[in-house]
Structure formats: C-alpha cells, structure tokens
Amino acid sequence: MSKNPEFVKFDKVDKSYDGKVLVVKDLQLDIAEGEFITMLGPSGSGKTTCLMMLAGFETPTHGEILLDGNIISNIPPHKRGIGMVFQNYALFPHMTVYENLAFPLRVRKVEKDEIDKKVDKALSMVSLSGFETRMPAQLSGGQQQRVAVARALVFDPAVVLMDEPLGALDKNLRESMQYEIKHIHESIGVTVVYVTHDQSEALTMSNRIAVFNDGKVQQLSDPAELYEKPVNSFVAEFIGENNTFNGEVIDIAKDKCKVKLANSEILANPISIKSKGEKTTVSLRPERALINPIDKMDNMFTGKIEEVIYHGDHTRVRLNLLGSSEFILKVPNSTSNLELKVSQDINIGWNSVDARALDPK
C-alpha cells in the first residue's frame, strides 16, 4: 500500500480574524501520510492558526483543508479523529492518568477490555506503565507531557497535532523528549504535524520543515537542505547562525557572482539574484569560514579578533572583517587548538559556494 503524498492538504487557505489582516495567506501545503512535518516560525507567523484550522477550532476564511481526500472544513473537531497535544498538555486534572487515556476510547464506546489493553499499550509506549492511578498533579512536567502524547495517540488517530508540546520543559528533558517523540513517530508511523518556534527542535525531529513568516510558508524542505540551502534571507537568519554582508552585485556568472560591499568585493553563490546592479544580502554560516585554510579558497581576507568566547565544545570568535565587527567564527575545540587572542590579526577564508547571495534584507 503506497503512502498518500497528499494525506493532509491545505488548498489555497486564507485566514483572517478581524477582516483586516490576513494571518495566513494563500497557504498551499501537502503533508504525506506518515510524515513528521514541523511548522516553524516566530510567534505571530500563523503556524498555530494553521494547526487550529486543521484541528477544527478555527475555520478557514477562504480555501479548503482536505484529510485523505475529504474536505473537512465543515466537520466539527470531535468528528475529525485528529489527536492533539496541547502547549500546556491540557490533561484533565480531575481524572487519573488511566481515565485521561480512557476518555477518547470511552466516548467512542470502546469495550472495557479493549480500553484496558489500549491504555496499557499507550502507557508502555511512553514508558509510564504503572502510573495509571496517579493524578496529573502528582506527575512531573515531563511525565505529564508523556501522558498527553499517549492520550493523543491512544485512539489510533490518522494525524496527531502537537502545539509546542515541549515549551514548558527544561533543556535536558526537552532534548530527551524530542528523541522520544521522534522514536514513537518512527515506530507507529502516524502522521505528525508539529508546531514550534525552536529551530533546533525542528531540525532534530522533522522529516520536513515548513518555515512560516508573515502568514506564508517561506521554505518547505528537509532539515539539512533548510540549514544548508536557505532560499531567502529570512530563512537564513531564522535557522541557525549566520554572517551577513549587504552589497550590490557587480558581476554575475552561472554559479558565481561578485558582490561589492562598502569597501571591498567578495565572491558569492547567486541564489535569488538574477542580474547585475541588484542589491543582495550574502549569508555565510560561521562554521564554513576557516582560519588559515590549507586548501585554496576563493575568498581570503584578514580580520582582527574583537572577542573570544569559550563555549565548551567550541570557541566563538568575533572578528572585525570587511568593515563589520559582527563577523562570527565557530572554532571547534581540539588539542591542536590555535592560540586566539583579542586584537590579533588572522587570515580567514571561505568558498564562494557557501556564501549565498539572497534577497536583500
């Protein structure tokens, strides 16, 4: 049985709350069956609104949402059969863990034995067996979160929505939960639509990421491509760290262009520029610039160290380079490390392929 590549489909969806501002603009998004897709974006970018429309708590102002080929815009939330994990877990505080998990099964009139079996299975999936009689208030944040995940999955929904489910957890717990959710997804193959504003979370967990800004999907691609090949300067800025240069294109070839900065010129990879004279923002990942490169690189400059910050596994170096004092370098910490001192001059080089000339900011 082949997986449906358009299992969930947003078809030209617009959403406005007040009739003046569009929160979601002309959204066109296909989600494949069994996929883990993340909607990533700053707050107010429309990602949660999309999720709420899919869950049925908001109706699209225009356009249709399809689930497995059926239009669901007019189906109330409780008939959609979509599991949801809420930001604050939304566990029913007056019910035990068992009752919380049994709730979706009881309203579906599942038989008692079957409920017991399913609850058991769901709890062991999130490694919380034996917690059936606890009340939510007696659980830690991480445990509550797992119960919420188990409850969203216990009735075998076709799609599970997660609205920043890890937002309230501390960093360590968050990371382990990320892996746990990823593994659950891999083992049961449910379609997951995940909303977050945390880019590292998105990169860790997703098959594909849809970066939202200003009500529009800026880029939809897998994590590696999103990081390595951002298509515009918003995505480049939002995902990972970034050194930027603003300038003007003075020469352009097929896979190289020359960009004139305030008082120098660099070579870059033309992504969203077409012709000479265009303004552009060149984006370069900090780890792609090397100190004293051994290989020949087509961009070679000398900069002055402004600040050295030790970060454990790497050292961040802020340089004054090409008229900007905000150029960041990431140097891995190894035994053969260089002595880096403030106000020392060092040679920096990078390949023009990694310097992506994008739309101007």
Next chain:
Amino acid sequence: MSSETKQILTTDGIPLEVSLKKAEKKNKIKAFLLVAPLLLFLVITYIFPIGDMFMRSVDDKMITNMLPKTFKAMEKWENLDELPPEEVYRGFYEDYKLLAENQQHGKLGQRLNKEKNGFNTITKKLFRQIKRKKIDESASIKEQINKLHKRWRNVEYWLAIKRTAPPYTMAKYLKGMDMYYAADGSITQVDEDRRIHRILWLRTLEIAFFVTLFSFFMGYPIAHLLATLPMKYSNLLMICVLLPFWTSLLVRTASWMILLQQQGLVNDFFVMIGLVADDNRPEMMYNKVGTYVAMTQILLPFMVLPLYSVMKTISPSLMRAGKSLGGTPFVAFWKVYFPLTIPGIGAGCLLVFILAIGYYITPALVGGASGTLISNQIAFHMKTTLDWSFASAMGLMLLTGVLVIYWIYNKLVGVDNIKLG
C-alpha cells in the same frame, strides 16, 4: 539513653530544638500580635454576644432566686402525688412575704402564670392576706394557705412551682420547635393548629433551597459567559452583575415592590400583552412568589462571583482537548468542564443557602404572611413581644442549623474544595 546521646547540637553547643524554638518564638509573637486586633474584635462582637444569647436563651434563674426557701424545702417533698409537707408551705410563705415587702410579688405571679394558668389569682389572694396580716405564723401555714383557694389544694400547682426550680431550662428551645414541658415534666407537642414555628422552619429551608437552585441555574451560564467572553464584553457584563450588588439592599427590595405589586409594571405588562385580564391581576407580592423573585435576584451575585473565579482558572484548552479527543461538545462539558467547576458550585451554593436561611429585610417587605421566614419571627420577638430569651433561642437554633449544613457539606464535598476566589 541513646536519644540523649544522639541529640543534635548547634555549633555553640545548644540543643538544636531549643535553639529552633528560640528563633521561632519571636516570629510567633509577631504573628500573634498581628492577629490580636481581629481576635479581640471577634471576641467582642461575635463570641461574647453569642455566649450572652445562649445564656439568655436558657436562663431561668428569676424564680430560683425569688423562692430559695421553697425550693430548699421541696427537696424533702418525696411523695409527689400528695400535697407537699408543711415545710414547703412555710418556705413559700416566707419567700412570698419577703417579695411582697420588696414589691416583687407581681413578677412572680406573672411568671408562674406562664407556667400554669390560674396562678395570678391565687397569689394575689395570698398577697392580700399577708398585707392584712391575717396569716398566723405560729399555726400551720399549710392549712391556712389551703383554705385560701381550692387551687392551692391542687397538687398540680405545687408541681408547677417545682418545675421552675432549676436555674436553666430548655423550654424556649422546645417552644421554637412547637413543643413544651407538660405538667408531668414530659416533652409534648403543641396542638396541631398551633404549630406555627415548625411551618416557619420548613418554609425557611424550602425557600432557601429553591432560591439556591434558581440562583445556580441562572448564575452558572452568566459566570461561564463572564469567564469566556473577550475582556471588553466581560467587563461590561461584570458591571451588570456588580451594579445591583453595590446598590442598597433596601433600594433593590423596594424596586421589586414597584415591579411586582398588583398595579405594578410586571402586571401592567401582562395585561398589555393580554396574558391576564385587567380585573384578574395575579398577586406576585406579599406571598412566596415575591420572596423567591426578590431573594434570587439579590443573592445572584453571591453565586456568580465564586463560580466566575473558579471558571476563570479553567484553561480553555481543556474543553478543546475534550473535543479533539472525540467528545461531543456536551460530553466535553459534562465530563471535563462541569467537574472542574464543582468547587465554585459548592462555594456559591453554600454562600447563597446560608445567606438565604437568615434573610430578613426582603421577606419582611415583599413576603407578606406566606412569605416570611424564621428570621422575621425572631425579629418579631425581639421588637414586639420583647421575649428576648425566645428570640435568642431561635437565633441559636438557626446558627446550629447553619453549622450542621456546613458539616454535611464538608462531609460530602470537603471544605478544602471550596474556592471563593
């Protein structure tokens, strides 16, 4: 031994417990001083008056103090089927003579008359004899008194005097429940057509119950709306709830009188839309209907506010979760939302019920004869009959009733579950 050797010491060698107590003592004194004004206030305005009320309600020392010799002699009166011995007559004569000299004999006559009808006449007769010095103290007092009136020869009258001997009595409480001490000292119910207090108690409970019920059914949706509407509308609605709350009770009751009277606005409206004939306007005031309507409106905020404060804390995502998990809106409400509002329901109902059973002004003004409550009866005895001890007894019975309700509530729901805000 081992516990002594293992005692933990501070670095200075003082036992830790002692040191801790010393450190905490200052805080305890501070805390006590902070609550002291309230404590004093409570003692003066609450505990002391209630104690005084209780003493008044059971106090029966008047006769005890008036007839000391009589009651002393009565201790030797063993065969209660026969008239008391000579000593009792002599004691009574001496007590009465003393009272007559101090002009106190009238009070005794009245008090004894309350105990048994007919005392007033025969004590007055005795008083006249004493005044004319016609009693020969050297002869048998028993014979002389018995000759005065045939009632003195009736053992029932002497038993009535004996019943007034204890300094404390439950008679007022029995009266509050339409019962009394019969001649033989047993507790008896009054005749059926005279049982007014029991009707009042039951009516008070009934009205309080239904007012609570009406307030709940009207207040719950309001509170829900208040908690879920956007801020600018909910503020307006809140004002609508609170504005009557801030208006004087008397003004609100008076406005209900304007609305509900037979020539009032509501009746006019009914006539206008043709619901009732002009010459057949229903009475909506000076009966239970008036009491129900006015009290429900007046007590509604006490239901809405606790409910609102509880509902405000219920995250809207819980209802959403209930729906997304497959519950219909009704199931999500009934299984998720409603159970979470129970603390507010408990607080609101308890508040309204307790306020309602002690309600006074509104039933007094709009209740008429069939709509008055026990508190109106208490006020009647305070102001009109001046039987303060009976009023105190009924007040205490009301207070006990409230405490019992509170206790039952605690058993059923748990006081920890009350949330007022």
